[in-house]
Amino acid sequence: MALIVKKFGGSSVATAEKIMAVARRVLQDQHPGDQIVVVVSAMGDTTDDLIALAKKIAPEPYHYTREVDMLLSTGEQVSIALLAMAFNTLGHPAVSLTGPQAGVISNVVYTKGKIVDITPKRVLEELDKGKIVVVAGFQGINALGDVTTLGRGGSDTSAVAIAGALKADSCEIFTDVDGVYSADPRVVKDARRMKEITYNEMLEMARLGAVVMQPRSVEMGKHFGVPIHVRSTFTQQPGTIIREEYTVEEKEFIIRGVTHDNDVAKIAVLGVPNRPGIAYTIFSALADANIDVDMIVQSIRNSETNVIDMVFTVASSDLSQARTIVEKIARQLEAIGTLVEEDVAKVSVVGAGMFGSPGIAAAMFGALSEAQVNIEVISTSEISISCLIKESQVKEAVNAIHAKFFPTK
Amino acid sequence: MALIVKKFGGSSVATAEKIMAVARRVLQDQHPGDQIVVVVSAMGDTTDDLIALAKKIAPEPYHYTREVDMLLSTGEQVSIALLAMAFNTLGHPAVSLTGPQAGVISNVVYTKGKIVDITPKRVLEELDKGKIVVVAGFQGINALGDVTTLGRGGSDTSAVAIAGALKADSCEIFTDVDGVYSADPRVVKDARRMKEITYNEMLEMARLGAVVMQPRSVEMGKHFGVPIHVRSTFTQQPGTIIREEYTVEEKEFIIRGVTHDNDVAKIAVLGVPNRPGIAYTIFSALADANIDVDMIVQSIRNSETNVIDMVFTVASSDLSQARTIVEKIARQLEAIGTLVEEDVAKVSVVGAGMFGSPGIAAAMFGALSEAQVNIEVISTSEISISCLIKESQVKEAVNAIHAKFFPTK
Numbered sequence: 134m135a136l137i138v139k140k141f142g143g144s145s146v147a148t149a150e151k152i153m154a155v156a157r158r159v160l161q162d163q164h165p166g167d168q169i170v171v172v173v174s175a176m177g178d179t180t181d182d183l184i185a186l187a188k189k190i191a192p193e194p195y196h197y198t199r200e201v202d203m204l205l206s207t208g209e210q211v212s213i214a215l216l217a218m219a220f221n222t223l224g225h226p227a228v229s230l231t232g233p234q235a236g237v238i239s240n241v242v243y244t245k246g247k248i249v250d251i252t253p254k255r256v257l258e259e260l261d262k263g264k265i266v267v268v269a270g271f272q273g274i275n276a277l278g279d280v281t282t283l284g285r286g287g288s289d290t291s292a293v294a295i296a297g298a299l300k301a302d303s304c305e306i307f308t309d310v311d312g313v314y315s316a317d318p319r320v321v322k323d324a325r326r327m328k329e330i331t332y333n334e335m336l337e338m339a340r341l342g343a344v345v346m347q348p349r350s351v352e353m354g355k356h357f358g359v360p361i362h363v364r365s366t367f368t369q370q371p372g373t374i375i376r377e378e379y380t381v382e383e384k385e386f387i388i389r390g391v392t393h394d395n396d397v398a399k400i401a402v403l404g405v406p407n408r409p410g411i412a413y414t415i416f417s418a419l420a421d422a423n424i425d426v427d428m429i430v431q432s433i434r435n436s437e438t439n440v441i442d443m444v445f446t447v448a449s450s451d452l453s454q455a456r457t458i459v460e461k462i463a464r465q466l467e468a469i470g471t472l473v474e475e476d477v478a479k480v481s482v483v484g485a486g487m488f489g490s491p492g493i494a495a496a497m498f499g500a501l502s503e504a505q506v507n508i509e510v511i512s513t514s515e516i517s518i519s520c521l522i523k524e525s526q527v528k529e530a531v532n533a534i535h536a537k538f539f540p541t542k
Numbered sequence: 543m544a545l546i547v548k549k550f551g552g553s554s555v556a557t558a559e560k561i562m563a564v565a566r567r568v569l570q571d572q573h574p575g576d577q578i579v580v581v582v583s584a585m586g587d588t589t590d591d592l593i594a595l596a597k598k599i600a601p602e603p604y605h606y607t608r609e610v611d612m613l614l615s616t617g618e619q620v621s622i623a624l625l626a627m628a629f630n631t632l633g634h635p636a637v638s639l640t641g642p643q644a645g646v647i648s649n650v651v652y653t654k655g656k657i658v659d660i661t662p663k664r665v666l667e668e669l670d671k672g673k674i675v676v677v678a679g680f681q682g683i684n685a686l687g688d689v690t691t692l693g694r695g696g697s698d699t700s701a702v703a704i705a706g707a708l709k710a711d712s713c714e715i716f717t718d719v720d721g722v723y724s725a726d727p728r729v730v731k732d733a734r735r736m737k738e739i740t741y742n743e744m745l746e747m748a749r750l751g752a753v754v755m756q757p758r759s760v761e762m763g764k765h766f767g768v769p770i771h772v773r774s775t776f777t778q779q780p781g782t783i784i785r786e787e788y789t790v791e792e793k794e795f796i797i798r799g800v801t802h803d804n805d806v807a808k809i810a811v812l813g814v815p816n817r818p819g820i821a822y823t824i825f826s827a828l829a830d831a832n833i834d835v836d837m838i839v840q841s842i843r844n845s846e847t848n849v850i851d852m853v854f855t856v857a858s859s860d861l862s863q864a865r866t867i868v869e870k871i872a873r874q875l876e877a878i879g880t881l882v883e884e885d886v887a888k889v890s891v892v893g894a895g896m897f898g899s900p901g902i903a904a905a906m907f908g909a910l911s912e913a914q915v916n917i918e919v920i921s922t923s924e925i926s927i928s929c930l931i932k933e934s935q936v937k938e939a940v941n942a943i944h945a946k947f948f949p950t951k
Binding site for chain 2: 149150152153183186187189190191192194196197199200201203204206207210211213214215217218219221222228229231234255278279
């Protein structure tokens with residue numbers, strides 16, 4: 134007997150037929166005595182449709198975030214009612230609960246609320262009555278008694294947090310991919326599905342461009358120590374389990390994933406007379422504008438005149454704002470000039486074991502060199518190494534690195 | 543400065559444009575310092591659309607009434623969010639509250655919950671902040687913490703109950719007719735809009751076929767002593783005020799309305815040997831089947847053999863079930879036979895003052911006689927007189943009676 138939380142996203146419940154399919158799937162997978170909580174998102178494009186409707190009334194609906202949440206939270210409420218009916222129709226008692234009813238307590242930030250507590254009394258009562266409990270993801274209730282929504286990936290976060298509060302045996306995230314891969318399967322033909330991956334590796338992969346899970350839900354899993362099982366809605370494949378430590382022998386792979394991120398732009402401030410506070414001047418101005426800076430390299434341009442270059446990356450979407458700020462500062466710092474490059478990308482390797490395994494970086498650089506890929510910037514963390522390269526070479530780069538660390542037998 | 547509750551039905555908020563129109567109308571009618579609560583229904587056909595969706599999953603969604611309420615209550619939640627945005631967009635602060643947030647407490651009956659209490663703390667807090675409070679009609683919360691819907695006409699009931707709990711100065715029900723008429727204007731060309739009508743008269747008119755207000759909301763108004771102002775969404779006409787007693791001089795009309803009801807069928811049990819308990823036997827069997835019996839006439843068929851006829855009416859929708867029951871009982875009672883007539887209708891006059899005014903019945907019968915309308919059954923209450931006639935003669939009958947009591951000048 135196990136307590137399992139299962140989460141199905143909007144595309145899995147987009148139509149009445151798909152809702153019935155989800156109900157059948159859950160019942161089919163249920164072992165006798167299993168207690169099941171199902172967390173669902175709004176059906177298909179419901180959220181977009183509601184926002185489009187709101188825009189007919191308020192051109193900028195997000196000026197009224199409280200009302201946006203009142204509006205959007207209806208989307209999940211429709212799904213849970215229908216899915217509960219589906220279970221009942223198939224002969225299994227089920228009950229739907231809104232986020233507030235399930236005890237998902239959020240802070241008072243509308244449209245991107247953060248879960249601050251879970252008080253799942255009602256969920257436990259209904260489970261004890263032998264019911265499948267269908268919970269609205271993406272929503273909670275704040276201290277004012279208002280419904281809030283949890284922002285992007287919010288349903289995953291709801292599911293993992295509820296699983297944590299219930300001390301569930303596992304939290305299964307059903308999605309349109311069947312697990313976490315060693316690289317994006319659209320780019321690397323031989324990418325392999327990992328059986329397990331640690332929370333930290335998954336977080337680092339998400340930060341470095343992997344899109345399978347939102348970081349907040351992984352952090353929530355880490356916080357509660359709930360294993361997160363990422364698996365396909367459409368197959369019975371086992372998927373990938375995200376947890377604290379490995380339990381199975383997959384240790385031949387020190388590197389767990391090769392990621393890439395094209396949403397990167399490079400900015401260089403060239404020929405700055407070197408004096409204390411240059412980095413602070415540049416990066417505090419960017420931080421004030423809420424712009425995240427990623428890879429940073431400071432290099433000496435001319436040691437005799439003590440002039441340096443400062444190179445760093447930002448998200449492509451921040452480039453235009455960052456450029457304006459940096460060009461102004463470059464003049465103040467009497468730099469020779471600035472340079473912006475948009476056609477760059479970041480390729481990375483992630484693995485919790487790399488710290489104790491020398492030669493990982495060398496192997497990565499070797500693979501890139503063999504593939505004739507030039508490295509512009511390098512940065513490292515405890516569990517990752519990233520290289521900035523030309524965007525046009527991403528495919529060769531990722532494949533070359535993947536072949537090095539995940540050789541086909 | 544007044545506190546006014548205004549209710550707009552689904553057709554008044556059927557589109558984004560109509561929602562904007564409602565918001566403009568409310569702001570335009572607002573006097574400085576007025577506190578406003580707006581109760582709204584779901585947009586247009588939303589409720590029907592949601593039920594159609596549910597039927598794709600559960601062919602009989604009403605087997606799962608709790609889930610039906612979870613589903614349907616989203617309809618009003620969408621309207622309130624959008625209407626609150628509309629007010630804000632027009633520059634007036636507004637906040638939406640669900641039925642549960644507004645403190646509408648219902649019993650634990652799903653899909654036709656009854657309001658048992660209103661605890662409008664949050665409504666008052668928001669009014670005190672200077673906000674227009676937009677409340678979801680048709681819904682409440684029960685002791686289990688579940689949302690319930692209030693059944694047909696539920697939004698009117700919500701509005702009147704909230705007005706009562708807030709001790710509002712008035713409750714305005716905006717609808718597609720501009721008040722309560724002395725007869726159905728589609729049938730009687732000269733029907734006049736009444737300035738005022740009492741709760742009891744309105745209840746009796748509703749019972750006898752007038753459809754403008756659901757009886758439950760009128761009862762709620764009577765209970766709280768809240769004047770209910772029935773008026774048009776589309777015009778600035780003053781409409782009709784439903785209240786305990788008249789305040790204006792409209793007393794020339796002892797009769798306040800002429801109603802008709804085509805949803806009536808006549809059943810006769812003919813030639814029953816007269817002995818005690820006949821009426822009990824027939825009507826308790828119908829009551830057990832939840833069938834309401836309306837007009838009842840027992841008459842002597844043959845005084846020598848002491849044989850009687852029992853004639854009564856039921857709603858047309860109950861006829862088939864009633865007929866089966868009555869035919870069985872007729873055999874037990876050794877009746878000569880039964881007779882069913884579907885093409886009958888009931889015309890009635892309603893007026894609280896008729897008790898002290900002799901001659902009302904005679905005037906009604908005279909009007910019918912002059913119009914060559916035969917009366918099959920007569921029944922009276924303290925404030926009404928009803929005649930069963932052929933359905934094909936309804937129009938002549940209603941016009942003749944109306945002309946008698948509301949002569950054109």
